[in-house]
Amino acid sequence: MNIITQFLNFVYQKVIKKSSKTKDTGPERAYERLLKKQGLRMNKDYFKQCPVGRCHVDFYIKPWNTLVEVNGCYPHCCKKCGFNTESYGIPAKQKRLQDFRRMLFLQSQGYEVKVVWQHDLFKKKTQHQGGK
Numbered sequence: 310m311n312i313i314t315q316f317l318n319f320v321y322q323k324v325i326k327k328s329s330k331t332k333d334t335g336p337e338r339a340y341e342r343l344l345k346k347q348g349l350r351m352n353k354d355y356f357k358q359c360p361v362g363r364c365h366v367d368f369y370i371k372p373w374n375t376l377v378e379v380n381g382c383y384p385h386c387c388k389k390c391g392f393n394t395e396s397y398g399i400p401a402k403q404k405r406l407q408d409f410r411r412m413l414f415l416q417s418q419g420y421e422v423k424v425v426w427q428h429d430l431f432k433k434k435t436q437h438q439g440g441k
């Protein structure tokens with residue numbers, strides 16, 4: 310009985326660990342790696358999904374008093390990557406306006422606001438790998 314419980318607990322933790330790992334992928338994860346490289350610590354120097362008013366911002370970096378939005382190229386209709394029409398059914402113009410308003414709101418709360426684009430993160434990553 311005890312062994313079974315232990316086993317189930319083990320399986321459960323494996324599954325939870327795995328699912329939280331897969332959930333936390335993509336550009337946010339790549340950006341977080343950059344923060345860690347600079348010696349910043351989670352929940353001490355930087356915070357994830359930080360609530361500001363009605364918004365949840367990807368990162369808040371305390372020593373810089375900076376909010377960082379990590380924008381995926383498709384979801385945020387990146388011009389540079391040619392996503393000029395829509396994102397999940399929202400027209401690109403409307404989406405960009407939403408992002409712009411959000412940015413103004415966050416700035417009005419007294420923070421520095423920085424937008425990091427997915428294409429910049431992955432460009433940096435490949436450059437880094439190439440340099441090795």
Ligand SMILES: [Zn+2]
Nearest residue numbers: 382387390428
């Ligand atoms: Zn892009």
